[in-house]
Amino acid sequence: MSGLEDLYREIILDHYKNPRNHGTLPTPPAVMEQGYNPLCGDEVRVYLLIEDEELKDIRIEGQGCSISRSSASLMTTAVKGKPLSEVRRAVKTFKKMMALEEDSDLYGEEIIPFEPINERTVGELIALQGVVKFPVRIKCATLPWNTLVQALESAVQS
């Protein structure tokens, strides 16, 4: 089954079968946001515990395919314990990797110079790079990230 290896890397299958930071956090103090992929019925709930502009803890629950679940799991390991500014930057970097970065200009957001995408800068997330070749699955990969952004916003508002 050639071609598929790009999508289903070892590490993806590992995070899919053994998701990190799976579960919930009590709200409050945590905030929770829910994301849907109307395309396939996937849903994800992201719990964030934020203190002093830092993402103290994150938990994820939901239903999804290997791509969305491993992306969620990889995301938690990438952002847990980081200052919020770094979390935001990670989101942008991830979106750039998903070839969605031109959006940040389109929607009139501030343009942040991205770091180059490579193993050193994005770590294990690099495993998700193969998704770009399967455009339908990009939404799967980005679902947890978009939900993270929503959760960050509602945390700021509350």
Place this chain on the structure above:
Amino acid sequence: MSGLEDLYREIILDHYKNPRNHGTLPTPPAVMEQGYNPLCGDEVRVYLLIEDEELKDIRIEGQGCSISRSSASLMTTAVKGKPLSEVRRAVKTFKKMMALEEDSDLYGEEIIPFEPINERTVGELIALQGVVKFPVRIKCATLPWNTLVQALESAVQS
């Protein structure tokens, strides 16, 4: 301009240019009904004066093409002064001539044995027979007749 002669017989052009029974009748005692052809914007107003189950008088007003106006004019000459039962039969006969008679069955109406269509039975109306070959124009020809039927109905109800 061959083919057209079937549609635009002398007599049609004559009734178009010199419509018989043109005008209005005071309501009451007359009844009036209005008909539209949404296709082309034609409209016709039919005035009926009915006494003792007889169509004492009929007048027609409106805007329309040569076919609808001559049909209206020919109609008035065919039904004026006739008992209502004969008026109704004339309508059915005319519709048969327009190849619409199968409708009387379809709509669950009583089936009346029609007279054969020829000059003896329909008189000058025969001039309209050519319209059948121009299906779009059938609606023009039938507009005054349908409006007559409506007017008969509203006369019965009032």
Place this chain on the structure above:
Amino acid sequence: MANELVVELPDNDKVLDAQTVKQDFPIFKEVGQDPFVYLDSAASAQRPSKVLEAMDSYYHTTHANVHRGVYRVAEQATNLYEEARSHLGRFLGAPKPELEIVFTKNATEAFNLFAHGYGRKILGPNDVVLLTKMEHHANIVPWMILREQIGFEIRFIDIDAEGQLVLDNIEQQLKGVKILGVTMASNVLGTLNPIKQLTEYAHQEGAIVIADGAQYSPHLPTNLQVLGVDAYCITGHKMLGPTGIGALWARTSILEEMYPFLGGGEMIRNVTTEGFTTNDIPHKFEAGTPPIAEAVGLSAALTYLEEIGLENIRAHELSLTSYAMEQLHERLGSEIKIFGPENPSARSGVISFELKDVHPHDVSQILDQEGVCVRAGHHCAKPLMTSLNVPATARASFYLYNTESDVDSLVSALVKTVEFFR
């Protein structure tokens, strides 16, 4: 409630030869992938050359706008369009084909038209619309949108473990119901519902029945007069026709009563700056330039289906479905769960399933690498997904051009998928 569905199936040797049928569909030769095992006809079917030729020929020789032209070409176009209307009416066994069919852009618009045209007319805040948990969103969301505007209650008939409607207490469930909306065949479970009997019950309670024929009429003979329903929806692209066309059938008396829905040209009798009056049915509901070429294409599709014979199509799909269920159980054992009725004759040619520990999205992705096209997702039936307690399913669906060898490809690809994720 036993399913009263009885289709006289032909002898085995009259049943169609799918390999020959396939030749009529250019995509099986021209698509850029080999193999191309298309098992997604429940989402959209493919088209035989004859359908495409009919549309091309229409555009090459006859195109003009309909209904408002006096010249010959416009008249011919109008005739073709109106003949397509009658043809669809006859295909569905409608009592008055030329009066009762309203062309829409798809089945979804047909449901919206019925909800806003008829529902708005007869429903008040204290009324009830009864749907089923296996309805497609097309027969759910329009009612919810209308409910927001006028208020009423929407209830759902439950389903049992085998994906059959729970109808034991149907009389109870129908109490106070004004409109019953129910699918003829579930697009997920394949379940064929006992519409005729349901309609009898509904009519006893004074409810009007709208049936969703989107997944039924392409595959089994339809006779509206036998079914007894009051309204019915289909969509062209699932029955070998083009995209861009669907239809609502409803009884004349209902169409007469219905409010207009889309406003514009052709649906009016007169317009002044003060207001408007409506045209006769069915034109009253066809605002604007209709899908003319699409109607011509749909009519060609119906001709094709009629020539092959709906009984033959049903028999063929039934045999494929039986074979597929057998093979899936045999080769995948406890790795697979198939939703819906166990008995193939209680279902259409649709098989939704779940592979243990593999998400349907991943199933579909891996199958695609093997050239096998199946749909993964909620199939626009989210309440059903909730009811089945799954986020999504994978679904293979058959049509007249599918062969046993297509089924074999599906089964082998699934075996590989299981291995890949083990």
Place this chain on the structure above:
Amino acid sequence: MANELVVELPDNDKVLDAQTVKQDFPIFKEVGQDPFVYLDSAASAQRPSKVLEAMDSYYHTTHANVHRGVYRVAEQATNLYEEARSHLGRFLGAPKPELEIVFTKNATEAFNLFAHGYGRKILGPNDVVLLTKMEHHANIVPWMILREQIGFEIRFIDIDAEGQLVLDNIEQQLKGVKILGVTMASNVLGTLNPIKQLTEYAHQEGAIVIADGAQYSPHLPTNLQVLGVDAYCITGHKMLGPTGIGALWARTSILEEMYPFLGGGEMIRNVTTEGFTTNDIPHKFEAGTPPIAEAVGLSAALTYLEEIGLENIRAHELSLTSYAMEQLHERLGSEIKIFGPENPSARSGVISFELKDVHPHDVSQILDQEGVCVRAGHHCAKPLMTSLNVPATARASFYLYNTESDVDSLVSALVKTVEFFR
């Protein structure tokens, strides 16, 4: 208000050669009548081979339902459909092509969507919608249907003897107006309206502007950003595309605010038995299976138009219209009355007229015998007919494939008509 419309017209020798263009349209060879002088493109245009080929090729190689498929063919279909959306957006000069175009079945549905989606949102019983007396029913009746549901006032901008909007007191007329609906080009009079300036006035009064581009975008270059309108409708079959497709363009902010209109699959984010949430724009407004092949065909039509160049098309039509008006006046003198602006550059390639003592229906019938196709009727603009004080008009309309010889045929046939009825 002077018309600000300035289209840079090309030098004469760059203008298209209609005789060559005609070769691209199969109907001119294959229709079963000779001559075939098609002067009814304002009702519906003909299609070049490339459009039909694009649709056939789509069906031959790529068809599957869009948006919900993981497999490659479904993905390709989705891409083609979404590319068509962006293409139309770019063609119209939309700022965010991929977000702002909603595909509908025709322009009429687009107006209904806007009325029920946006009008319903912002209008209350005391509000005013301002239209013009030259609007097509598509931009009148949806407002009247909505008015029946929520109540508000509909006013009409008058027209003068030359068929121009009476705009002297436009600021007065716009007082209290929430929505202004106005056509870019009248389908009867040909009048090109000063939309840019009208929009500026409307915006000053806080009104939202929806423009009807059905008769404009097929014939002149459109730039929504220059026009400044808030919403815009087109229909595919008038711009060389197939039947069954149209579009609403609206600003993102408006689409975001709008209520959903048609409910069903694809427009939802989630559905439970309790209710539903909506999908992102533009999908929120595209319920059910969209006109996929039709979008592909429309995109091919746009490519064709772009290759020829809208400036060239405009220049060609302008020259035909000038020639026709000249000839009609010269050969028919007082027997003919031409409606609309006297100056051809103030109008599109549409000429409505009346022959003395001959009803338009009869004109069209007799012209048909000469192979000349013109429309007769109210052209779905009854308030305008009332305003012009005629029951109907005959209308000849030109497009890129019409030649001076077509105009000559029209004029001679009209001369014969006058003689016939004398």
